[in-house]
Amino acid sequence: MGEDRFFGSSLTILRRFLFRILAVGPIPNHIAFIMDGNRRYAKKQNLEQGAGHKAGFPALMSMLKYCYELGVKFITVYAFSIDNFKRRPEEVQYVMDLMQEKIEGLLKEESIVNQYGVRVYFVGNLKLLNEPVRVAAEKAMLATANNTNTVLLICMAYTSSDEIVHSIQNSCQEKWDQMQASKVNGACNGDICKQEKERCAIKLVDLEKHMYMGVAPDPDILIRSSGEMRLSNFLLWQSANCLLYSPSALWPEIGLRHLVWAVLNFQRNHSYLEKKKKQL
Amino acid sequence: MHSLRFPYFPLPKITNVPVKSRPSSPFSVVPKLHKLNLSSANPHAAAEDHCTQVKSWELVDREEKGDHQVAEELAAAGLRAELMPKHVAVIMDGNRRWALERGLSVEDGHRGGGRVMKQIVEICLKLGVKVLTFFAFSTENWIRPAVSGLLFFVFAALPFNFSISHLCLSIGRLIYGPCMQEEVAFLMSLFEEVINSDLEDFKRLGVRMSVIGNKSELPMSLQGLIRLAEESTKANSKLQLVGAMNYSGRYDITQACKSIAKKVKDGLLPLQEIDEALFQQELETKCIEFPQPDLLIRTSGELRVSNFMLWQMAYTELVFVEKLYPDFGEADFIAAVSSFQKRGRRRGGNKY
Numbered sequence: 001m002g003e004d005r006f007f008g009s010s011l012t013i014l015r016r017f018l019f020r021i022l023a024v025g026p027i028p029n030h031i032a033f034i035m036d037g038n039r040r041y042a043k044k045q046n047l048e049q050g051a052g053h054k055a056g057f058p059a060l061m062s063m064l065k066y067c068y069e070l071g072v073k074f075i076t077v078y079a080f081s082i083d084n085f086k087r088r089p090e091e092v093q094y095v096m097d098l099m100q101e102k103i104e105g106l107l108k109e110e111s112i113v114n115q116y117g118v119r120v121y122f123v124g125n126l127k128l129l130n131e132p133v134r135v136a137a138e139k140a141m142l143a144t145a146n147n148t149n150t151v152l153l154i155c156m157a158y159t160s161s162d163e164i165v166h167s168i169q170n171s172c173q174e175k176w177d178q179m180q181a182s183k184v185n186g187a188c189n190g191d192i193c194k195q196e197k198e199r200c201a202i203k204l205v206d207l208e209k210h211m212y213m214g215v216a217p218d219p220d221i222l223i224r225s226s227g228e229m230r231l232s233n234f235l236l237w238q239s240a241n242c243l244l245y246s247p248s249a250l251w252p253e254i255g256l257r258h259l260v261w262a263v264l265n266f267q268r269n270h271s272y273l274e275k276k277k278k279q280l
Numbered sequence: 281m282h283s284l285r286f287p288y289f290p291l292p293k294i295t296n297v298p299v300k301s302r303p304s305s306p307f308s309v310v311p312k313l314h315k316l317n318l319s320s321a322n323p324h325a326a327a328e329d330h331c332t333q334v335k336s337w338e339l340v341d342r343e344e345k346g347d348h349q350v351a352e353e354l355a356a357a358g359l360r361a362e363l364m365p366k367h368v369a370v371i372m373d374g375n376r377r378w379a380l381e382r383g384l385s386v387e388d389g390h391r392g393g394g395r396v397m398k399q400i401v402e403i404c405l406k407l408g409v410k411v412l413t414f415f416a417f418s419t420e421n422w423i424r425p426a427v428s429g430l431l432f433f434v435f436a437a438l439p440f441n442f443s444i445s446h447l448c449l450s451i452g453r454l455i456y457g458p459c460m461q462e463e464v465a466f467l468m469s470l471f472e473e474v475i476n477s478d479l480e481d482f483k484r485l486g487v488r489m490s491v492i493g494n495k496s497e498l499p500m501s502l503q504g505l506i507r508l509a510e511e512s513t514k515a516n517s518k519l520q521l522v523g524a525m526n527y528s529g530r531y532d533i534t535q536a537c538k539s540i541a542k543k544v545k546d547g548l549l550p551l552q553e554i555d556e557a558l559f560q561q562e563l564e565t566k567c568i569e570f571p572q573p574d575l576l577i578r579t580s581g582e583l584r585v586s587n588f589m590l591w592q593m594a595y596t597e598l599v600f601v602e603k604l605y606p607d608f609g610e611a612d613f614i615a616a617v618s619s620f621q622k623r624g625r626r627r628g629g630n631k632y
Contacts, residue, residue, distance in 0.1 A: 086627075160590075161591065161594060162556070164537075165554060165555060165556055165559055167537075168537045168540055168559070169554050171541065172544045172554070175541065175545070176545070201541075202537060202541040229599070230595060230598055231585075231595075233594040236529070236591060236593070236594055237590055240530055240585065240590055241587060243583055244585070
């Protein structure tokens with residue numbers, strides 16, 4: 001027992017030393033994760049169906065801990081896609097129950113949320129979730145609203161295409177309301193009308209404001225476990241210029257070495273990308 | 281043609297020195313190549329000398345061979361006809377680095393890339409791919425002049441209405457067009473050269489040419505050629521060759537949003553009817569039969585999509601190849617397609 005604790009402490013010290021070295025270079029501000037491979041892991045380990053998702057939770061907690069220790073401020077995880085509703089009903093229910101349990105666990109005293117001062121957002125079309133999960137999510141968002149150190153965005157009932165369509169709908173609705181208000185408010189002479197028309201035109205900033213992910217900057221790195229190299233309708237808009245990394249490890253197997261590799265590659269390309277961002 | 285935008289490490293001029301291959305990344309998953317020999321007289325098969333001009337389009341008509349024979353040859357190369365991607369997209373990265381490594385000019389690098397493009401068109405015709413899209417020129421590829429024209433770009437960056445910003449950007453580019461960096465001007469002339477030299481071949485081969493992107497900002501002569509090429513090949517159906525010029529994924533999504541917003545404002549479209557299918561019809565890719573790429577190939581080892589077809593690539597399989605674009609050949613393309621065919625595509629649903 002004592003030996004285990006000594007070993008654990010030594011690993012922590014080594015890890016923090018490694019992060020100090022990495023921090024000599026630029027650290028990504030936002031890392032996004034696609035947690036792929038839970039079901040394959042369950043099959044590989046001969047676990048019962050659904051148990052792979054449960055096995056993936058400790059891996060998520062570890063990655064959050066490593067990222068926050070490293071100094072990453074924003075982390076986004078793809079927990080449940082709108083496309084995932086197509087899966088077997090029993091699997092969907094299992095995942096919903098697991099998410100509810102884990103969301104409620106986030107609010108406990110000893111959780112990572114309190115340890116690192118994490119503000120939690122649940123991002124997606126939450127109306128598609130069942131009520132207990134939605135209520136738990138809203139409660140967690142409210143409870144962590146005053147945390148300011150780091151941010152965790154959990155994408156649930158999310159796809160990028162739904163996000164973009166939702167954004168255009170909301171932007172149009174907002175501009176429509178502005179137009180109606182300006183018609184009601186005053187007589188329209190030529191110049192004022194023209195100004196109002198310009199104000200009511202949809203701009204890029206309106207679209208980004210109404211996106212579910214509008215609360216965070218674009219990710220610097222997008223990590224998808226299990227070796228699959230595709231975006232699966234995740235952060236399509238936001239990942240336009242971010243580094244993509246797909247280690248072959250299944251999600252429950254993901255570890256510190258994968259994060260370190262991703263950060264080193266980010267650092268290799270960082271100065272060039274920053275120059276390009278300034279040009280834009 | 282995207283080496284303008286991606287990291288490269290300038291090398292000293294190298295002559296008569298073997299090119300060192302880049303250290304392989306642990307996560308490039310392209311399998312060993314299988315050479316596909318669909319033609320016994322393929323002039324491009326042994327194109328070791330990258331300065332050799334492509335003299336003609338020698339192509340064995342796929343239909344003449346018969347489906348059975350084609351399927352046999354595909355199987356010999358490790359490919360399955362029923363799993364062939366309908367739409368392949370290519371990010372042609374690495375031309376500049378390739379030229380620098382060999383002590384050639386950047387223009388030679390882009391020309392080398394142009395020859396590879398023609399090879400890939402030929403391969404796709406043989407394999408039965410229906411749509412082939414090349415990311416020829418991004419909205420981010422315009423290099424801003426560093427002199428007084430900067431004023432227009434400063435205004436463009438201020439948070440005015442998007443129309444004013446866009447107008448400032450357009451004026452800046454219009455006035456300083458002649459002063460654009462040489463490489464961009466060369467690329468524009470290379471696009472014209474390719475269309476001029478290959479249009480007749482495309483017509484003969486049944487290739488339909490389309491261009492997506494903000495064409496209004498391209499040089500007038502290029503716009504005219506694009507119109508001619510699109511018009512004269514619109515009845516062709518063997519392969520749709522799409523050039524993404526002055527295009528980006530964000531530009532595409534934004535222009536679709538503005539188009540929809542205008543329709544809503546004009547009362548032509550109720551808000552509740554906006555959905556994903558309608559949105560897709562507003563994108564630049566509405567002219568493409570299969571608008572969503574099944575496979576994206578990016579050369580030069582860079583692991584990003586660089587603002588290319590963001591909406592359309594929601595479920596696209598991404599293959600990143602270490603080779604620089606002018607070194608990318610038929611065997612590499614076959615290997616990328618083979619990698620694609622081995623992947624399990626679930627689209628979030630069941631497989632396990």
